[in-house]
Amino acid sequence: MKRIDIGGQAVIEGVMMKGRDSYAIAVRKPDKEIVLDRKAYASWSKRHKVLGLPILRGAVAFLEAMVLGTKMITYSAEFFEVEEEVKKTKFDHWMDKKFGSRANDALVGISVVLAMALAFLLFFLLPLGVSQLLREHLTNPRMMNLVDGLVRILILFLYILAISRMKDIQRVFQYHGAEHKSINCVENGLDLTVENVLSQSRLHKRCGTSFLLYVVVVSVFILTIINVQTFWMRLLVRFLCFPLIAGISYEIIKLMGRFDTKAADFLSGPGMLLQRLTTKEPDAEQVAVAIAALQGVMDDERETQDRT
Template identity: 25%
Template sequence: MNIGGRALLNGIMFQSENYTVKARYDKEGNIFITEEQTPTILDNKFVSFMSSLPFLRGIVALFRILWSVRKIFIISFILVIPFTLLLQNYKVINDSNINELTIGVQYLYIVLIIIIFWGINRKYGKFHGAEHKVINTFKRYGKVELASAIKTTRISSRCGTNLVFIVVVLKLISLISGVNSPLVNLSIWLVAYEIFELQETKLAFLSKPFITIGEFLQKLLTTSEPTVYELKPAVEGINHLIKLERTNN
């Protein structure tokens, strides 16, 4: 059973092939759990086939990420259009400087990613650490109890931090070499995803340097050691998901 997750405000979300479970604290401090089936757009034969093919599976993974944050993505896209038109209207962007501005903005994006990760850690780091602990506990023991989760590491080789680090490294290489286009950006993502997936193969040594640094960044930037407060909804949430999968599939 493959289980992923991410930190929420006052809780954690876990997702398997068939279900999504959210375990959060309400205003009274009680844990409440919601569940829903995975949308058919993310779980069908075509998606399963694409996910089995190198490089194409990266497109599926990107689509899943965008789907999970689709509201934020749509709002951001809508806001970018009038801002870009405004800059063009006031001649801030023109044909002579558009390439330089585009590259400058992408360097800025990399800096923003670091700042955002730091901010996420302050707000969500303990829940993120709790998510990792319970998933690692399940992988090791096949079940999750609070006592065993407390003792388990919060660092995960499958964390998105590791993947983002690979993307950033490849992006910096492309910017330094002067190679930049939407197609190059997509290619960077696809190659980064394949490097990320190498850790599950005999070629894991090729991804090891990236994963090692990514795990260090997890410890430094994107996770914090959780307390029992963060671990309780994590344990209840993942056990609810495991029960759903084992009962209905």
């Protein structure tokens, strides 16, 4: 099986595919037309060599995925806004006055910060609070950190299980499945047709769902090793260690996606199992959207190689 250095993300009625130097997003509009947007993209790790070092590149990739993913979701949502003019709020006017033509970029930045704050609250602060409440029964500080980590894993599973039952999210998860199937199709050496893509697995080793699970599991080990006892020190350690945790998780998922061995399959197993919740079987129309996005970024990557 050949590997392609392309990853993707499901958006509202569409799919975004990102290669080394570009990305393409395809969205099926309400009138059923597929609109494709292709753009060059220079990663921060390529613009600054130090950010391309192992571990650091993982933290950078995580932040870039958050920013680009938010932009793509905002872009896809624009095709489904109510056509009637919506009266601007005071916040909208303030954003326009403060940032002018860059108001949308500023809004994306605010959204990313809020999303990361919510994730930190849900997956770090809440488990920390639970372990603190149980400190009288957990005399060993490392046991407190272990319980903290187990609660974190439980929260991740319950969170994904809960959102997977929402109808709108199920549509997104179908596009997520279409994204994986199209990449699997190319990596298996098949022509990129709807029929071939539909026959592929909707699971993939390099999926963002697996990355999230690695982040949670790696955090259990890292935060159990770093043994501090007070609540505020434990909170500070979690905040400071997150880039390290994301970086290590990134290196693991890249390593697992590179090999087709039993060991790699075993280590990828839990993430692949979790993907059964975050992906759904797509229909032919959704697959066609994923193919458009993947073909778009592959064409861009080929044109870039031809120029160089």
